[in-house]
Amino acid sequence: MKSGEKSRAMFKRAVESIPCGVNSNFRYWGDEETLVVKKAKGAYLWDQDDNKYVDYRLGFGPVILGHAYESVSEKIKEGLEIGNAFSMTHEYEILAAEKIRKLANVDLVRFANSGTEATMHAIRIARAFTGRDKVLKFEGAYHGFHDYTLWNCQPPVPGVGYRRSPVLIPHGSGIPQIISQLIMSIPFNDEELLEKKVKENWGDIACIIVEPLLGNCASTMPKPGYLELIRSLCDKYGIVMIFDEVKTGFRIAKGGAQEYFNIQADLVTYAKALANGFPLAAIAGKKEIMGEIGYQKIAHGGTYCANVVATAAACAVLDEIEAGALEKVDAHGKLLMEGFEKILKTLGVPGVVQGPPSMCGVLLTENENINEFRDWNDSDHGLYEDVIMTCIEKGVMPDVDSREPWFISASHSDADAAFTLGVFEEALKEVIG
Ligand SMILES: Cc1ncc(COP(=O)(O)O)c(C=O)c1O
Structure with a gap:
């Protein structure tokens, strides 16, 4: 495919100011093809x-x-009249958090600005809560651009090795090799391998982070009983179960994957559908864990967290989702x-x-x-x-x-x-x- 004349001219201009002419590597289709x-x-x-x-x-x-959905645009206009960033609490963020709690059956919510931020915070919360450092993730799963999980997202096969003992491969340069000591990655949907890994390492594992279905691998579904197995291993060994619902949240069901698969995680991360394309994310979950966030306890924050426009957008979106x-x-x-x-x-x-x-x-x-x-x-x-x-x-x-x-x-x-x-x-x- 070749892009049209105007697209090509505009893309040439973009390349002058922006590496590869795009602001996320995933958006580059080729010099002639990128629209x-x-x-x-x-x-x-x-x-x-x-x-x-x-x-x-x-x-x-x-x-x-x-x-450009009308009810969302209207709500955003209301938000713009109020102002956007105060570094103080305002009503829209309370409203948005209440709506998330109601739809997704979670106790407490903190906002962030992107899925990357949300998973990064969720991992920190899990580490602080358990006093352990390691993260178990699954091959082909993607949890954003921070260093902690940018491993074996799309690893080369056979370079990634034997499926029972995969080699850890970073998703590109610049990810410190030393982080590999904090991460374990196994293929999804293999009960035996999961049990073995957890039994051998549980004393080091802070969390198992899982896309409940592999939304970054052609929506590969969990086998019946697989998410239940993760849940029971987390319960048995005191590991925090994180559902990364950045793609599935407020999309596959009103209550996301927790509702769809009837499994309650300890922490859940949301972004994408939460605000119909405006930058808002959330970390949500059980009170016993989320309640530990706070001054001199577990760190979380950010200048733009819960800004008015993004939370106003979320209010409109969540109302539409609740309405069917x-x-x-x-x-x-x-x-x-x-x-x-x-x-x-x-x-x-x-x-x-x-x-x-x-x-x-x-x-x-x-x-x-x-x-x-x-x-x-x-x-x-x-x-x-x-x-x-x-x-x-x-x-x-x-x-x-x-x-x-x-x-x-x-x-x-x-x-x-x-x-x-x-x-x-x-x-x-x-x-x-
Ligand atoms: C499951 C999952 N987690 C996290 C992320 C990162 O989200 P963001 O691109 O908003 O940083 C993505 C992005 O596609 C995702 O699919």
Whole structure:
């Protein structure tokens, strides 16, 4: 794919001032391919050349209601009238925290500004609470850009080694090797390996941090009983269970993954859908742990934490979610998932469509049993990329990386689903010849 003339010119300008022309490495598609956005509204996005796309990236997930959503914009305007940063408590942050407690069944909430910050704080809280330093995470899971968990997020196979004793690989340069002494990573969904690791190391483990479903690995679901096993091991060995719900929170159910899987974690991190694309995150959880945050106890803070505009946005979003916005999201997602399955079957292309409807993953593979990152790695993601690049040329835009799910908003319509499935089928036919 080649971007249009105006996008290319604008991207050239961006490169003059911004490394690679993007402000997150994940946004770079190539010098000729990286699009520059003009605007977005509802389920649609327009590039600089006025090409229109049905957007299933939704900024990597946050835009749960739709771009420039009216009730959110209105609430933000109210917030702007108040002023934004006081380093003092104001009513919107109390309101937003109350709404989170009600929807997500958590005792206490502290706000942060990004998912990265939220997971970083959650890990510190767990370390302080347990007096232990090590963090257990899962291969293929991503918890943001801080050093503590930027390991084995997308490790090279076979470089990452034997699955029973994976080698720790940082996600790029600049992550101190010494941090590897504080982290353990194992493949997801392997009960035996999890029990072994925890039994051998529990005295050092502060927390197990888990994306309840691998939202950074094509929405790979937990096996029945797997999250329950993590819960029971954490209870038995005094380990803090952290659900990283940055992608799943206020998306896969009103109460996120805790409600969807009926498991209560000790700490939960939220961001993305919480504020429909405005920078707000939260660390929430049980009173016995969250209640230890405070002066001369556990450190947490930040100049912009709980600023008015972001918390006002969250109030509007959480009201829409409470009123049933996720029903529309799920209905659209189900149409897509059924459609993808039918198209793959009709065209004889082996594939798996998985995850919850609001963020489904599509893998082109003969393996029907997807459990972990290595299964995704074995899928034909090169072919998927070609299909998606063709979809984008035709006006449908999921992420080209098949680890990213198709994100749905409450603004996607049945007509969008029909158009999207038509484009997906055409693109697949063209690519497989
Ligand atoms: C599960 C998960 N945790 C944390 C993060 C980091 O969030 P942010 O990009 O807001 O820092 C992400 C981002 O995609 C995520 O998917």
